[in-house]
Amino acid sequence: MRILHLSDTHLYGDPAARHYDRIDTTAALRGLLARFDAVTVLDAIVHTGDASEDGTPESYRLLHEILEPFAAEKGATLAVVMGNHDVSATYGETIALGARGTTVQDRVVEVPGGGRIVVLDSSVPGAGYGHLEPEQLTWLAEVLAEPAGGGPAGGDRSNGGTVLAIHHPPLVGATKLLRGLDLDGLDELAGVLEGTDVRIVLSGHYHHEMTGAIAGIPVHVVPGITNVVDPVTAGDHEQSRAQSGASLVELVQGAPRVVTSVFPNAGDTREDAEAPVYDFGPEQVTAIVEAAGR
Incomplete structure (x- = not known):
């Protein structure tokens, strides 16, 4: 499989709305996709969550109005994951989906050629952190008990294998804010994944690679499209830049091959592009974690 990995578009139903009063998120997505016009062959496009900022039906229709023609042009299967800013029920009511699992957003997306994308909804209504219910893990174990393409059990990867797509990365966050909003239950998830045909886990949420x-x-965690977080040099601040990123993921013999590009944000409305989109100090970080963390 060759996959274009996108995440964190934060689209609005209101075309005049701006993310952090600065980023035109629709223009950011369109501008990033234009950068990938030269990529002529894709098997799948995977958007790993926070598709919407406001959770409106209009924002989800806009997402599909942009992504579906692009996917069709590339011959790619489209899979969209829900994130903490999304409203899973609204998405499910707005967009016609295929077979669903235990929630509106747990499902299997088949990719021509034998591979598949398993989508898990790690969002918690009204919160920023990620969580998987026991029923979701049971469903995932049942799905993964048979490898992609219906081959023998035991992790066979000859038919392209499985990609697990989940908004909250199953990795400890790199900053205080992201650690307060990360995914819980990593040991339980690892127990389900061990020995299966899952080739790679694709996530968003952190807004940085x-x-x-x-x-x-x-x-693999892909940079955000609406902005890109600086997890290293910002020190005790939480800081993001007016950039957009995406990754090409290729499932080949051996380890997956991943290449990532980051560009100036095509939706930036500020003349001073070098200024951070936001710069949260320690007190702001603490307040956000207290409001949206566990």
Whole structure:
């Protein structure tokens, strides 16, 4: 499989709305996709959550109005994951979906050629952190008991294998804010994934590139489209830049191959593009974690 990995578009139903009073998120998404016009062959496009900022039906229709023609042009299957800013029920009522699992957003998306994308909804209504219910883990175990393409059990990858797509990365966050809003239950999830045909886990949420592993399976976190977080040089502040990023993921023999590009944000409405989109001090970070954390 060759996958274009996108995340965190934060679209609005109101075309005049701006993210942090600055970023035109629709223009940011369109501008980023234009950068990938030269990519002529894709098997799948995976959007790993926070598709919407306001959770409105209009924002989800806009997402699909933009992504579906792009996916069709590339011959790609489209899979969209729910994030903490999304409203899963609204998305499910607005967009016609295929077979669903235990929640409106737990489902299997088949990719021509034998691979598949398993979508998990890690969002918690009204919160920023991620959580998977026991019923979701049971459903995931049942799905993964048979490898993609219906091959023998035991992690067969000959038919392209499985991609797990989940908004909250199964990795400990790199900053105080992100650690307060990360995914819980990593040991339980690892127990389900071990020995399966999952080739890679794709996530968003952190708004910056990050790699790691769970149960020996690579995890890739893609930069955000609406902004890109600086997890290293911002010190005790939480800071993001007016940039947009995306990744190409190729499932080949051996380890997956991932390449990431980051561009100036096409939706930036501020003349001083070098100024942070936001710069939260320690007190603001604490307040956000208290309001949206566990």
